Amino acid sequence: MTQAAERTVRERLLGAQNRTLWFWVFVGPFALGLGLFTYVPLLWSLWLSFFDARNTVVPTDFVGLDNYTAMLGDEAFTGSLGTFALFTAFIVPATYALSLALALMVNRLRFAQAFFRSVFFLPAACSYVVAALIWKMSIFNGVRFGLANTVLGWFGADQTAWLSTTSPPWYWLVIVTVRLWLQAGFYMILFLAGLQRISPTLYEAAAVDGARPGWQVFRNITFPLLRATSVAVVLLLVINAFQAFDEFYNLLSDSRGYPPYARPPLVYLYYTALGQGQNLGLGSAGAIILALIIAVVTVFQARFFGLGSKED
Template sequence: MRMSRKVRITALLFLAPTIIGLLVFRLIPIGWSFALSFYDWKIFDTPEFVGLKNYAHIFASPTAHKVFLNSAYFSAIYVPGSISLALVLAVLLNNGLRSSALFRGAFFLPYITSTVAVTLAWRWIFSTKFGLLNNFLGWLGVENAPAWLADPAWALPAVALVSIWKDVGFYMILLLAGLQTIDPTLYEAARVDGARPIQRFFKVTVPLLTRSLFFVLILALVRSTQTFEITYALTNGGPNRASTTLAFYVYQNAFVEFEMGYAAALSYIMCFILGLFTLVNFYFRKRWVHDG
């Protein structure tokens, strides 16, 4: 049945705010920033077309190489660390006890807590002389505890640790939702067959949770490329760019150095890398994700 002209106009009017918002705040900025990546523009100067010069500069820059390595290192810590911890917490809290709701809320609370408040607390924990962590290590007999945020070897792992602590509750909730869709009779059958808890975990829980794990993996990969607030508040990318990741490097070039064209090129390289990893994950999805 064809819609009348009045119905079509009414539908368009209702859709107009969403369509206009999508164009103004999404599609037009995406296209404009892609075009900007081919220009040399310092905001207050006239844009100058430079072609692929920004991209060539990125691939030739030792600083950019270091930032890419930092980003890969951060992802290597954050993605498996957050997913593994979230899975463990979800399994432990997947029961009917009344106290489980309290613990679920407690683990989810950091995710909705202000990042500034989180980083202020963790800066005190990581403090070299008066921090809770180093005092605890000293109590265990560890001498010369690291200066977590001032040591190039520990700054990025410290940022990754705080990021995992803040986000793990969100991933836990997603995995917990997946766990609650698993038929309990499957566990009963495995128990009758003599399967131990660890065997039930790897033979029943993990295979039936792979769809949720795949979804969480994609989210964690995306999140690992967007680390900014925690880096900015904890280390400001230091020391000596040891904790500078790609998203923070984009911010520095765009809003500190005002190299808008270079920052736009960095952004599109980041999007390309993220898209490539996402496609690879979708390609291998059939090999380990059980849809049944």
């Protein structure tokens, strides 16, 4: 190979001023990790879902779609999807309303705005496992212990076993409040970004036209202009609700196992794939079904709300 040809090959590989080489130096490790720890397990899970994979990740007994039909016919799995729907009905509107209210209040502050923004966002950096244990052991602990029962005792109310009482289902209060505390600050930041994109001249024009500050301005100006942010927040909330695991598992499980109530899809799949039976084929099929449901729901929401349209 001539020197000119070698120079041409080197330039194509390295690029001008070796930029291509430095690109792969910085991006290559992340791309490799993403492929090894994300895409390879996803493809392996898809492959396992077509086999009878009991206590092994290298099965040989091909069963086709039997695992999928078994999961769709399993009342426990479909019941876990119902648990997800109920959890979504609680957590999505509650988080949306609280995060929007926090954003509106912080946005109106004349001083210490950065301080309060950081304070409300701080729980988002907390581990779900740690938060669940705090809720379980310090706030809603037992019948005679915990902050919640202590406060109830001050008013002469009966003590409550929050996590084991199913009628009424007080465990939903514990699950929803811990998730609400953990994620409201993050979505508050998203709403703050949306609020800061609204031009102040719109509010000035509304004041000139006689619009009363407060609900009237919010309903006619602020809320419509937050439409794109609101759609994105709802999409993220629904997807995160599908992925709920840590708070359910750490709040409700004990030495006796996990109770039969409030079992979301990921908890059910965890016990299916890694429990006593270790049926990785069924667990993988359930995971693929759940991923498809998330994708369909996300696309439907995006189309329904017109996410990405020119108006946004």
